[in-house]
Amino acid sequence: MLTVGAVLSTSALLAGAIQVAAGTAQASPAPIAAQQRADLLARAGAESVSDARLLGLTGQEKLVVKDAVVDADGARHFRYERTYAGLPVLGGDLVVHTSAKGAVSVDRAVEGSIAPATLSPKLTAEQAATTATGAVRALVGGAHDADEAALASVSGAGTATLVVWAASGTPRLAYRTTVEGMRADGTPSRQLLVTDAATGELLDSHEQIQTSNATGTGKGVFDGTVTLTTNYTGSTYQLKDNTRGGQYTVDKNGTLYTDADNVWGNGLASNGQSAAVDAQFGAAKTWDYYKNVHGRSGIRGDGVGAYSKVHYGSNYVNAFWDDGCFCMTYGDGSGNNHPLTAIDVAGHEMTHGVTSNTAGLNYSGESGGLNESTSDIFGTMVEFYANLPTDTPDYLIGERLNLNGNGTPLRYMDKPSKDGASADYWSSGVGNKDVHYSSGVGNHFFYLLSEGSGAKTINGVSYNSPTSNGAKLTGIGRDKAAKIWYRALTVYMTSTTNYKAARTATLKAAIDLYGSTSAEYKAVAATWSGVNVN
Incomplete structure (x- = not known):
């Protein structure tokens, strides 16, 4: 147990952390206003033809600008999607990097040709849609992924459109179909499927609707009434923030906080949610500070959120950051009714993680x-x-x-x-x-x-x-x-x-x-x- 004077300690900073040198200020992304970003995207679009020529793309291939980043030293990173004969290419995306001195390099989703053997489908769009919808109906009553509720129903046949599938295997003509339905817990489902345009073989599928973000309110012991970004599963709200790397808050047993009405805590330490409100809000503001002021996305800079644990131990007069679990922990203080969840403590502890992952x-x-x-x-x-x-x-x-x-x-x-x-x-x-x-x-x-x-x-x-x-x-x-x-x-x-x-x-x-x-x-x-x- 640390003395009171040492209460803001880091309790488990691991020795031998791998140090990765940060880039220079000139190599970091430069903040840009909305109009500047629009102008940059327009410039990327204007350069798409010359970039395509520079990359040796065929006349059938076109680049469609998706995103653009400019560094403080003038280096540019233009992200493109690709079309082939006017069809979207799944797996055709690439990023063209142009250094401040004009050197060009490229990162591609796939290497090699994206040209399919034929552009003439054997199946009609209606046949493809029926095949895809049948594949989704087969999922009713079972979970498509381990973290999803079982699919309860399918609304009807979706609409199929032609694409080029180049993300895996030999590039081929395919249909992309969206099939809508409902999960058992009431969450909408939107399955995106890709099927071979000649055989109907299922090439890829994934759920487009994840559990959604919601805006809740909470009253913390220290922070007062605050706004919280939470996660709605279709039946309950979770104290989890998917807009900030998925960071979340659990109780002393590691159980994620959930709530029926998305109104958390009452400001009293006797209410278990009140300290959780402070912890979740403190983590959010720490994330926002580092992201908005220093351009750092999360503690490790990798966009992954840490988690917080409240009500740790018994009469535990301390708070600590632990690299091992990538988490921060708060005790409830003397008498278990004085949680250490003040916002400067949150910022302090999470910064131990930043220090561990930098210097x-x-x-x-x-x-x-x-x-x-x-x-x-x-x-x-x-x-x-x-x-x-x-x-x-x-x-x-x-x-x-x-x-x-x-x-x-x-x-x-x-x-x-x-x-x-x-x-x-x-x-x-x-x-x-x-x-x-x-x-x-x-x-x-x-x-x-x-x-x-x-x-x-x-x-x-x-x-x-x-x-x-x-x-x-x-x-x-x-x-x-x-x-x-x-x-x-x-x-x-x-x-x-x-x-x-x-x-x-x-x-x-x-x-x-x-x-x-x-x-x-x-x-x-x-x-x-x-x-x-x-």
Whole structure:
């Protein structure tokens, strides 16, 4: 059991995590407005003919633009579907990459020719539709896939259209048919089938309608009344968010939360759903912050959502992230009625996963302090991003939990030593402190870089941040400070980075983002000196 002062620990950060260097800022997708995107798609469409010629496609083949991405350095990635003799080609999609220097490469769904042996079907569209509908009727009473309810009925024969099937085997002329029906639990079914146009052989089928997303409301212990994206199965709502990588929340036994009316919790800790509302909402806002601010899709950057577990243990006064289960866990605190599901805790814990999947900062010594301060920094940024009326954003860590029993927060970013143990400034022995206290140097740096030194009031909270050298510092704003820290974490920091190396990493990040003569670069240098890291 960790002490109260160490409650925001990462409990199971696995050693030896594989480190994958992030791409440079110039190679990352550049945010584009709707009109810019439309213009880019139009450009891709205009270039489809020349791209087809460049790829050596035949005169029968045409490219139809589907998507376009442009990197900050100007590299383009145009995604196309393909037609053959005017027919859609299933398996004909490809992506044409053009580097900033004009080098072209391509990724194809399939290699080789997509030309079928014939364009004359032996079966009529009506025959194909009847064959496909019969195949679907054979599924009535059984589940097509393990995670689907059994098919209860089929509405009638679908309509078949000709396509070229090139996704597997020898390219051939085929029919694509959509057959609609109803699952046993009331969920609509829309089966898409591909059948050989000569023999009627079933080449492919899949259900187009998955369990749907719904918008519910919840009242959390800390977050108040919030909107939740949930999953409707046709008979019940699940606390699962398919729009954010499928992330979900379970109880202490691992059971997914479900609800009949999509109204969750009542704000009281005695209601088991209330803590689950906080956890699910906190995970959603953490996802949104990383995705919308830093372009990161999920903790690993792979679009996969983590899951949350609430009501862990008994009288468990802690919360932790575990790489092993790719999940975060919350205890219910003293008396099992004080859950640790505040939003800055959610952001803090999930950030341990981000750190593990990027720099992999060792959880000891100065690198351990940087690991903890990274979680405090982005936990704070998630709190500011959410901007909840029930949890006014601040630079205090765990202030809603009252784990000290006197209304004070766990940690203070403006003057970390106010907690009685954390370090305001670097010293040669700072790495010997518990990582939750050596983190004070990084926390103090971030506050000073964001807001500057001296006395001020922000969102009704009074701060008074000193510097080790007496310098008066002017902040650059928390958003810029966070972008600098994120780039340093994902591009330059390694598992053994200490505070001196963190200074170098953030200076490099400031150059990348704002230039070597920028005010931001100078502020980073001056702020590190202000916490005695030179």
